[in-house]
Amino acid sequence: MNPPLRFLPVLAVPLAFALIQVVISAMGPPAAAADPEGRPGGTSLARYLETFALDREAREILESERAWGDDHTALVVRVLLRLMLAPPEFVEAWQGAAVPIASLATKPEDVLVHAVGSALFVAELTLPDELALLAGRRSVDLVRLRTGDGTTIDVVTDAAPRAWPRWRDIDEPAEVFGLPVAIGVGPTPMATAADDGRWPTPPPDQLLAAARVAWHPPRLPGSAGMDVGLLDTVVDGQKLTGGDTEAFYALLAAAGRAGEGAIAKAAGAPASLIPLIDPAERWFERHRGEPIAIEGVALRATRIEIDDPLRQRQTGIDHSWEVFVFVNTPLISVGGKAQDRYPVVCCLRTLPAGMPSGPTISEPVRVAGFALKSYAYPLRTAEGTEIRREAPLLVGGDVAWQRPRAGSSQDPLGWVFAALAATIVAGAALAVWAGRRDARRRAAQRRVSLPDRFVPPGNGRS
Numbered sequence: 001m002n003p004p005l006r007f008l009p010v011l012a013v014p015l016a017f018a019l020i021q022v023v024i025s026a027m028g029p030p031a032a033a034a035d036p037e038g039r040p041g042g043t044s045l046a047r048y049l050e051t052f053a054l055d056r057e058a059r060e061i062l063e064s065e066r067a068w069g070d071d072h073t074a075l076v077v078r079v080l081l082r083l084m085l086a087p088p089e090f091v092e093a094w095q096g097a098a099v100p101i102a103s104l105a106t107k108p109e110d111v112l113v114h115a116v117g118s119a120l121f122v123a124e125l126t127l128p129d130e131l132a133l134l135a136g137r138r139s140v141d142l143v144r145l146r147t148g149d150g151t152t153i154d155v156v157t158d159a160a161p162r163a164w165p166r167w168r169d170i171d172e173p174a175e176v177f178g179l180p181v182a183i184g185v186g187p188t189p190m191a192t193a194a195d196d197g198r199w200p201t202p203p204p205d206q207l208l209a210a211a212r213v214a215w216h217p218p219r220l221p222g223s224a225g226m227d228v229g230l231l232d233t234v235v236d237g238q239k240l241t242g243g244d245t246e247a248f249y250a251l252l253a254a255a256g257r258a259g260e261g262a263i264a265k266a267a268g269a270p271a272s273l274i275p276l277i278d279p280a281e282r283w284f285e286r287h288r289g290e291p292i293a294i295e296g297v298a299l300r301a302t303r304i305e306i307d308d309p310l311r312q313r314q315t316g317i318d319h320s321w322e323v324f325v326f327v328n329t330p331l332i333s334v335g336g337k338a339q340d341r342y343p344v345v346c347c348l349r350t351l352p353a354g355m356p357s358g359p360t361i362s363e364p365v366r367v368a369g370f371a372l373k374s375y376a377y378p379l380r381t382a383e384g385t386e387i388r389r390e391a392p393l394l395v396g397g398d399v400a401w402q403r404p405r406a407g408s409s410q411d412p413l414g415w416v417f418a419a420l421a422a423t424i425v426a427g428a429a430l431a432v433w434a435g436r437r438d439a440r441r442r443a444a445q446r447r448v449s450l451p452d453r454f455v456p457p458g459n460g461r462s
Contacts, residue, residue: 045111325344
């Protein structure tokens with residue numbers, strides 16, 4: 001690539017974002033929609049595409065009888081990129097108005113269709129050089145689906161789930177909201193020498209462009225309606241980033257749909273924390289999203305408001321709880337210091353009724369949640385310096401609080417112990433008073449090992 005052009009792929013997407021914001025502003029405020037659930041209206045998909053000269057009239061070339069060529073592929077990818085860049089509130093409205101693909105007209109209006117079925121084959125669709133330069137990428141994914149009634153669909157999409165093998169027959173439960181762009185035709189990916197397989201025949205009944213093809217494996221969190229492919233963009237060893245946002249809220253929503261006790265049942269007994277915190281294990285790369293249970297002491301529980309109305313509708317809650325749980329471990333060395341417990345950051349939908357909250361609690365709990373990532377945080381030492389640490393981050397979940405039992409009756413032996421305790425209280429008072437300063441110092445040292453405040457994505461904070 002020539003030096004003057006080497007920055008174009010990097011700049012293409014940011015420039016496209018900026019252009020879309022300008023165009024959307026010129027389109028005026030979204031029109032209000034009569035939605036029974038109170039969701040806001042948005043610009044119609046037809047109007048949105050027309051703004052970028054991608055409406056049905058502009059796409060007539062895709063309905064011609066010409067053999068499929070690079071110009072057809074370029075047009076479909078342009079549509080895909082615009083769908084990927086659409087504002088989330090627009091996409092929510094378009095998906096809410098989507099029609100089943102089985103009821104699709106021969107020449108449909110510009111609306112999304114909804115299809116559920118099995119993903120059968122995935123391959124990379126290499127882009128023509130000029131389009132690749134403008135798009136800032138060399139390829140997109142093409143997914144072959146089959147619905148329950150036997151309709152065959154090809155979907156041009158941003159990226160299919162990473163776990164789906166390329167160029168091999170698969171059978172995975174999938175769902176898509178996509179824009180119909182052609183009937184009975186579509187691109188055919190070409191395998192390289194390293195690929196072992198061929199794109200299936202015959203041509204698809206429908207060709208769609210869709211930002212995502214959702215994957216719902218029949219186990220949690222997929223069985224609770226989460227698109228597990230969202231976990232592909234989560235990055236370990238960092239604070240929560242933009243790539244974590246969709247997976248974070250999708251897990252929070254799936255925890256609500258799973259039902260009380262479902263995650264705890266799937267997780268089983270509390271697990272050892274060592275594989276999760278040992279970098280050599282690379283545990284999250286193999287188990288991301290899985291239900292897992294921990295048992296420890298909650299030292300802080302803070303209410304976190306969910307301000308974004310879209311996220312409120314997605315999760316069904318207007319706040320969550322950040323809970324720092326310290327779990328006992330074998331004696332380990334962390335940062336050159338020996339310790340026998342380790343923090344786990346838990347972002348939970350609810351707390352048990354009556355459980356204390358705040359910055360200085362000490363409550364025994366068992367938490368079952370979805371394992372999202374190894375979360376990096378800055379830790380302030382007693383000397384005032386800042387060091388980097390990582391902790392497992394769990395999302396959602398079931399919480400069991402081992403609350404103290406009030407008003408329980410004592411047997412005669414219990415009264416004996418109570419009497420003995422009373423006799424030593426006076427003698428112990430002096431020792432307690434003398435050791436109070438040391439206790440405060442130990443408490444301060446204990447608290448300094450707490451991570452700094454956890455900030456969930458999408459709250460306008462970095």
